[in-house]
Amino acid sequence: MALSTESNPMRWPAGPLEIALREKTKGFTAEKAEVLRNWLDPATLGILQGTPVNCLAVSWASGLAADADQQKALKPLIERGRQAGISFVGLIEGEANKPAALAAARAAGLSAVAMEGKAPADAGIPVIPRDAAAQMSWGAASRVLSISDGIWPGIPQDVNQAGGPTNLPWVDSNGAVLRIARAMAPGKGVWIEFDPPQQATALTADAYMLAVADPASYGARWVVSLDDGLRADLTAKKQPALDTWKKIAGMMAFFQEHKEASTYEAMGPLAVISNFAGDDWQRGEEAINLLPRIRQPFRVIARSRAAGASFDGLQAIYYLDPEAPSAALREKLIAFAKDGGILFVPSKWPNPEGPPAKAEPYLLFNVHTLGKGRLAVCKEEQPDVYDSVADIQNIISHRNDQLRLYNAPSMNFFYQTSAQGGKGVIQLLNYSRRPASDGPLFYVKQPHRLARLVSPELASPTELHWDPQEAGGSELSLPKISVYGAVELEN
Amino acid sequence: MKDELTRREMLLGAGALLTLPAFPAWGRAAVTAPTARVSVGRCMSYGPEVVPTLATMFDQLGGLDRLVRGKTVAVKINMIGVRSQRLGTAPMEETFWTNPVVIGGVVHLLGKAGACRIRVVEGPWSSAETLEEVMYSMNWKPQDILSAADNVEFENTNYLGRGKTYSRLMVPGGGLIYPGYDLNHSYADCDVFVSLAKLKEHAATGVTLSMKNVYGSTPITIYGEGAGVDEPSIRPHGGRGGVFHFARRMPSKSAPQQIDMSLPKDAGYRIPRIVAELCSARPVHLAIIDGVKSATGAETNYGGRPQAAINPGVLIAGTNCVATDAVAMAVMGYDPMVVRGTAPFASSDSMLQLGESLGIGMREMSRNEVVGVPVSQVVFSYSAVRDKILAAAAKKA
Structure with a gap:
């Protein structure tokens, strides 16, 4: 065979x-x-x-x-x-x-x-x-x-x-x-x-x-x-x-x-770009390891494909490698920032564009104004990876979070959508293998027509109830999950 | 633990505060502690009734104008605990955190009373994020608070923030654990200090009200588990447990150090004293307690404890934090005069008693004036809720 x-x-x-x-x-x-x-x-x-x-x-x-x-x-x-x-x-x-x-x-x-x-x-x-x-x-x-x-x-x-x-x-x-x-x-x-x-x-x-x-x-x-x-x-x-x-x-x-979900693409307002090789491996892998723990949804883009990749829907890009990008990629990244995005780059970024902007002094990044957006240049050559991703999240802001997860300290989640965007799935993994005292709860900024939980722990899919929030968005309260569940969303 | 108590602590525990000839400073403080007026208001929801209820209460206290007109006011709110851990589906502002409607209402009334600048301050758990960011992450609208009055600003006081240096506030009389504290500039750069707390219990100290709320004013760059050894760290990391609760490590050496290294390392001993010291070093001019909705059992969701979201439907305010907390305890169904060994101070000393001994205020109900709704009409027994949960669990088991 x-x-x-x-x-x-x-x-x-x-x-x-x-x-x-x-x-x-x-x-x-x-x-x-x-x-x-x-x-x-x-x-x-x-x-x-x-x-x-x-x-x-x-x-x-x-x-x-x-x-x-x-x-x-x-x-x-x-x-x-x-x-x-x-x-x-x-x-x-x-x-x-x-x-x-x-x-x-x-x-x-x-x-x-x-x-x-x-x-x-x-x-x-x-x-x-x-x-x-x-x-x-x-x-x-x-x-x-x-x-x-x-x-x-x-x-x-x-x-x-x-x-x-x-x-x-x-x-x-x-x-x-x-x-x-x-x-x-x-x-x-x-x-x-x-x-x-x-x-x-x-x-x-x-x-x-x-x-x-x-x-x-x-x-x-x-x-x-x-x-x-x-x-x-x-x-x-x-x-x-x-x-x-x-x-x-x-x-x-x-x-x-449920293999259809494996064809979906991970979504998030942040993209991490690296070649994930050699000396850059550890930093890149650790950043991607930590982002789910600070509840920051993201996408990963291979540096070799970044020049041809779509940046649609992104608020920020973290260009992680100390090695400068190709001229074409740099041009594309700068254009992204000028158009309103935030571009995070390492300290070795040559000749940072744009005038300095006001930022909290503790931040690991010097922020520059760049068109409608910002360029954030790391202050340190070997920054602490956790501090880096935490500050990236601080600068991006929670203001436009599409998803927030509560009551799930031992869980990781990530969100994927179908190519046409009509369907989405939130994958939810519980690494403690024990349900928390309270069931997990998602805040979803854009309510969908349908939300249901599928899990091998459930006899059948469970339709979830949208609880609209006064400040906007809705919440989905999930039953307790021991190991794995997925929230399927449909428009 | 009892073996570690000094003679002074034993005497205090026995309620012999006023007969302490061997400790004249404490005795004097207790005798001279001021009495105060405390207002109680009935408020069942976070709807439109919040602002008029607060306005009435402030009027009953003599009006905000005389306190804040032309002044810079710092309002310490309560957003403690890991923010992603709710109690069931109830949002944090309906259980453990000061509700944004109450914060906005207080800010609005402070502005209306003539405060020239209002700075809302807090040190959210292990975070350098701006308060706006923390609020966004909780689905709040920080603009509602920022626009509730003129010149409103936020500051995360877990670190240096917008200050150039930390401000040293010394404890009158020398202190019990520390002689003084290095705090974010906001706690010194204010004419009026407001503690805007939640009506809740605390796992280690029994209750956490307007006095205990001040505990969170300490910067974790100095008093956190990740604080710098010699100097404050740049970034805040960790909680305060390692330094304050259990003395596993000392604050950054740049800050005032512990008076006596042999002091007990028990949270029930240390936290109430640190709270009392802080309230003495940084006096609270206006104590406000949000008891509209809250939670029983602890200050945050620990999981597995007998906790429940509750609706006591009450707001409490006073110009003295000890007196206000005493009334709050009575509203919660507790006797504010109890000492260690009796609920809610099962395993901790009474921070109210310690505050009284430092001359901050009186906890005896009859020594203070309660105005507004009589306490008897708003008593909401926290222990009864807990007993009910435990009984239900026992029945289920």
Whole structure:
């Protein structure tokens, strides 16, 4: 079966290479090795029946003696899987003999291999780039990219729960990386890999549901990875494990049913422009990580595409890279500001245009008047990223907020609209996996004809009531959400 | 905690304030604390009745003209707590924050009475945003307040703001925790200081009324968790808990430091004293408490506490903050004379008692004159609401 951007991948750890890779790791036991052996059994594919999973990622070559045995041992599994319409992706890692591994992959009928770095030109099989986000070859020929350094989403347990400077608790989310991926590689399928955290107690089903929802809400796919205990219990057909698996599959199915939203574009009054590469990666990624925490909706625009991108509907643009833009892009950015927008630029912006304007002294930006708009030049070469985005929000002002979220400290949200603008969806993720004491509440400046909440936690979509506000706009009160919900808006 | 109390605190707790020969300064202050007039008005909603009700109340206090004509007035409002965390669907201005209609009404009447400049001030939680921005983020219309009188302006007093330096205000008599405070210039650059508070409870100090409202005047660039060590930070970060509530760290060294480093690190000890000190260092000329709508249980939504949005339907105003808060406590169904160990001061000292000891005002109802609607007609028992919530929860469980 051919791999596509619609494929739903799952990590399928099984076989001698998997055992060889893991046997020297802490906590690896004979029981775990047995499960890895068991998952070679084609009968184990039965758990995939009726689920959206249609692609399995298997260890293929790692430069170990077990490589050949692995490829041989996987043969029955691959054959049975292919008959069932499942595609297989071989993971080539470490010091593997790549030409030999590629040849074996072609012979075994794998749909693709995934490996770090640049794909060999003569691979003869689709090669999925499999890299850390900061090193990803966004322009690679493959229709699918796999980000190898995703994080398990949630509220981090090993830091102060009091939260960060954003007033709200820190959350671990893959959202920033996936927003960047979508801007840098539009139209490509994006996979993201992360394994369950090692912990003494079993992970709950809602932890897995969030692991599915966090990437899926951004239009990406988690390479589903189950913990050892859950895999063992699934092999033994224990009911709690089967129930958890059913919920994981249910969350995946939900996003498949609502895949139209993945074609929508994120909206917001602010656009962040960067090349998101090299030294600029960390600053850009952190800015995009923090903007949702200060409740600032935004879009991401790849610098390479910015000159041709539409700035319609934007109030402000944050040009993030210290490197000056091309002459054409600079001209376009300045024109945007002169037309009434606010352009935020780094301290190295050469020869800032316009006379200085009055601004609060604490602000990290020197503000200049530029036509009908403003140019805001950062005062510091390496500013604190949180202070930067907070000041950007201060200067933009809340006056024209289209959306405001209340009662949801552990939630992130973002707003997307269809190409024609008639439909919109507010994606809402709860990283605490516990509903807050009060249900979330949205202020929406422009009321729509219809608002309904869809969520795998609800038996059916719930129509939401518009509560008009005296000062303008309306509020939507939502029922409590544990993991994920989406407010669909229609005009 | 009781082990940490000094003899003086124990005596105070026992209500032996007036028999403290060993502590003459406190004793003298208590005896000389002024009595005052407090007006109570019935006001069930934030509709058109707010302004006439306030106008009547101010008249009952002797009129605003004599207090503010030709003067610069600073109005400290209350917008404390994480703004995105409501109590249910009720907006902050109907639970924990001073309502913008009341703010606008007070500003309008101050202007009408001849105030030449009115500066609305507050230090919103951990933010350097302008007050307009905070109001916009809450779906308020700041223009309604700015246009309620001539020469109205806002200032976020969490940091230096528009001042060139911080203003040092010393506590008469030397203070209990700190000898003085460095505040935003707005608290010194005013002839009249108004505390426009909310009628609400407080998780640590029992109640938070016109006295406690002044606590939020302290800049978090000096007294916040992210304050500079030697000098004030440029930007405000964090809340005041680390410095004020629990003494986990000290204020910036540029500011007056704690008198005695061995003082208890208990919020119930520290906050009431800091409040009393602040009200002594920065006297409140007019205390106004918005009890039209409010919330029980705490000063903000903590989640999981027995809290409810309520409609006491009352406004309270007075020219003395201790007396006004005493009347407010009576309206809430509490005895203003109670001390630590009795609700609402279950685990804190009474800031009213401490204010009285510093000579700010009297909390005993019979020592002050209550005008307007009798307190008995507007009592709204906060503890009864809480009991009802707890009973309902118990029944559900």
